Amino acid sequence: MKNFLTVLFLVFLGGTTIFSQNKKDVLLTIDGTPVYANEFKRVYEKNLELVQDESQKDIDGYLQLFIDYKLKIFEAKAQGLDEGEVYKAELTKYRDQLSRNYLFENKFTEDLAKEAYDRGKEEINANHILIKVSYEATPQDTLAAYNKIKSIREKALKNGADFEQLAKENSEEPNAKSSGGKLGYFSVFNMVYPFETAAYNTKVGAVSEIVRTNFGYHIIKVNDRRERLPKVAVSHIMISDKKGAKTFDPKERINEISTMLKQGQSFENLAKEYSDDKNSGVKGGALKPFTKGELRAPEFEEVAYQLKNIGDISEPVKTDFGWHIIRLDEIVADPTFEEQRVQLEKKVKQGDRGKVVINAVNNKIKEIYGFKKVESYLPFFDTYVTDSVLSRKWKKEPIAAAQNKTLFTIGNKAVKYSDFASYIEERQGTTMPFKDKEKLLIGMYDELETNELKEYFRDQLEIENEEYAAILGEYRDGLLIFDVMDKNIWSKAKNDTIGLQNFYNKSKENYRWKKRLDVDIFSATSQIYAQRVQKMIQEGMAPEDIKTELNPDGSVNVLLTQGVFEIGEKELPENLDIKKGVSSVYPSNDSFTVVNVKEILPESIKDLEDVKGRVISNYQNELETTWMNELHAKYKVEVNSKTLRKLKRRLK
Incomplete structure (x- = not known):
């Protein structure tokens, strides 16, 4: 997704919604297309504090900004930017993300995030035994695998049974004969969700119930539980090994600073004086607390956790960022759920937990709008879809009207067999490979049902929920502003080398x-x-x-x-x-x-190359001024003075 926030000021006027576009006062027209007063009122009241120029804070001045904004939207559509594939994909992605706030998804996600937070306080040490069987296996193979793991579990439950030896003799995990199924210590998100749940629900010394994952059937022997490592807070002095104006050897400099610390020099003062990490240097080198796996520098983390006492200082350590000296400042207390919430919810949406959320959301939508699955689709599609779908080469044939039955209904929308056929043909090239056609059809149906349920909910949401429609409208117009500005101003300024050189030549006294x-x-x-x-x-x-x-x-x-x-x-x-x-x-x-x-x-x-960034920025400003004059000449803007007077009275 484009960094929409970086152009927030360009799009802050956005927000055309279906709730604004009603038969109320027309504030202005652009080539005869009406723009309504209540749209202007909403964005004026919402965004007035963002306006820096005092002359534009009165209604007349702000109206000029608003008109410029609307002209850019008109021009973006005239250039067909609202039909671009990238634009549509980004809008769909944002709509999907935004609708989660209204789709009950956040509630289900929050519950799983809280569960993960509680589990994350512990690490579990376990062994396991795996009997492989895929979800595509035949019923006979699945039953055989289940009976085999069941028999092994019965042996494991006997007094004195050696679980590790059972794993060496029976587990189909790679290297089980040497590892005995040892997993070491793990915590939340380290294993697939069903396996993790079984492990956390099993007491120390006990053997879990049989659990199925994508790999097959497992049983788990929990050996130990312990609290996870806490976060640590450290300070550091960094000497970058990237080239710059300085000519000294970074390794030599970090060793010199290390010696100065041993001679009694202040860590904070040396960080302020010499550290190339400017953000932490001004704070005496202090970094935000972290735990293992959170930084992009495992060497740094390893050394930090080797420091045992507050105030301990490391020897120089090399990372991809340069050379560091690290001091342990604090062993941090466990964070609250709210402090970790965003990170946890992001992880919950991935993997098997995400499937739990999807099922819960689907059931809620069905409950609200009404859902009916008319009849089994498999008998028809088992014949209609050939085995070529397994090699991703199937081509759909027209379905006769008499055979084009309803697959399911949601609210007042019916999804037909022909819709499913089109979905299979489109998706076969991107889905995971299947060996069994029936399982592929079931998987495709589940995908289609989920997509249609959410799509119906979102469509209804934009009709029924004014807040959602307004936010989506702002983003929709914001993307268009970004694209039209990039095409006509930003990229043009970067790529027009002759124009840039001419602009520099006439203004180089400014650089x-x-x-x-x-x-x-x-x-x-x-x-x-x-x-x-x-x-x-x-x-x-x-x-x-x-x-x-x-x-x-x-x-x-x-x-x-x-x-x-x-x-x-x-x-x-x-x-x-x-x-x-x-x-x-x-x-x-x-x-x-x-x-x-x-x-x-x-x-x-300065030479152009020395100030190219500044020159491009100034050239963009000149291009935009010329372009806006062209838009004002291209489109006829008529302001309704009567509506404007009423609006001024209302806003005052």
């Missing part, structure tokens, strides 16, 4: 370098070392030689940063005296900085 300094920056741990740096520079020593001499035997007393920096950049001391040569000593946190200014580069015009 200038400030005065820049080519410098060697020395950060010392004491004023004495800083003064020694000053003297060595004045004596003509090379920067690297100064660093080597002042950091003997692996100690770190001086750090060196070299590069070209604009005046005002954070690498340079505040209030630096801008002149060539050796600077004074500038205290900063726990360090003392000396700058050797080798060259002062004057103000100059």
Whole structure:
């Protein structure tokens, strides 16, 4: 889904709904198409605080924004953007997501999320035995597998039975002969839902009831339960290994900082001074609490959990982001359900739990609108659909009117055999492969029934629920605004290299370098070392030689940063005296900085490549201004002054 929120200001005027489009006061027309006063009133009252320009906060000024917005919608439709496949897919996806708030899905999802939260407080250690059988197996094979697992369970329940040995002898899980069915410790979401439920419902030392999953039949021996690891809060200092203006070796720099910590330097001050993680650096390196598996840096997590005492500091550790030093700040208490709710509900919607939710939602819709499954469809479709469907090559034939019976009804809508035939032909190429035609037909029917139930509910919802219709209307128009702006302004500005160059040429005086300094920056741990740096520079020593001499035997007393920096950049001391040569000593946190200014580069015009992002943005603004003038000329807008006066009185 496109990042709709990034263009929120462009779409905030949205919200044409079927409830606005009634025979009320017409505020304006665009090429004869009416726009109603109550639509304007709703968006004006809802979005007034978003308007930054004070001149547009009065009704007349806001009306101009509203008209511009409506013109963009008209133009988007004129360009056929509302017929685009991507647009339709994104609107459908959003409608599906939005309707969940009204589809009872959230209630069922919340219940399963609470269950997962409670289970997630524990980890279970277990062994299991698997007898494989797929859901496509014949009844005879299914019964044979069930009888086999039943017999094994009876042996496992006998006093003194060795479950691990039974697993080695009988389980059809890969490597069972060596593993004995050992699963180690696991928790919520680590196993398929039916297996997880059986494990959590079994006491320590006991053997579960027989449970069926996609893999086959299982029995589970629970060996132990224990509380899960808590979250930890840490601080870190990060040195990025990505290329930039700095010329030092990241590994060498992190080792230098590690040495400074061991020499007693403040962790917080070093993080503020040197960490390349800007978000945490300003907070002394502090990160949000996490547990294992939540970060995209397993090496970082592993080292963090090895720290046992509050205040313990790690040795440098390498991740994909660079080098880190980690300090343990807190072992965090278990989060509440509300704190984990969003994450849990997202997981619930996946896998077998999602199927539980779907069945509950379907039953609720049937209850509200009335559902009738007319008769069994299998006898007809077993003959009508050939085995070619198993290789995804089936082509439907026309169904005679007398045979085109009703498959089922929901509310006042009837779904016919021909609808099912079309669905099978369309879906056969994307569904999982089947070996049994009857099971494929049953699976296809379940899919179709679910889709039709939800589609009927959503259609009724847009008629019956004003809030839902308004929100969906806002998003519908918002997508069109995004697409029409991207096509006519944003992408055009990025791809029109000649136009961009011409725009830069006529406005390049607006893109200038400030005065820049080519410098060697020395950060010392004491004023004495800083003064020694000053003297060595004045004596003509090379920067690297100064660093080597002042950091003997692996100690770190001086750090060196070299590069070209604009005046005002954070690498340079505040209030630096801008002149060539050796600077004074500038205290900063726990360090003392000396700058050797080798060259002062004057103000100059930046090359296009140096400011391309800003130039594109400004070029887009110019293109949009021209485009809006063209739209005002293309479409005839007529404002109903009488309705506008009534509206002003009402809003005041």
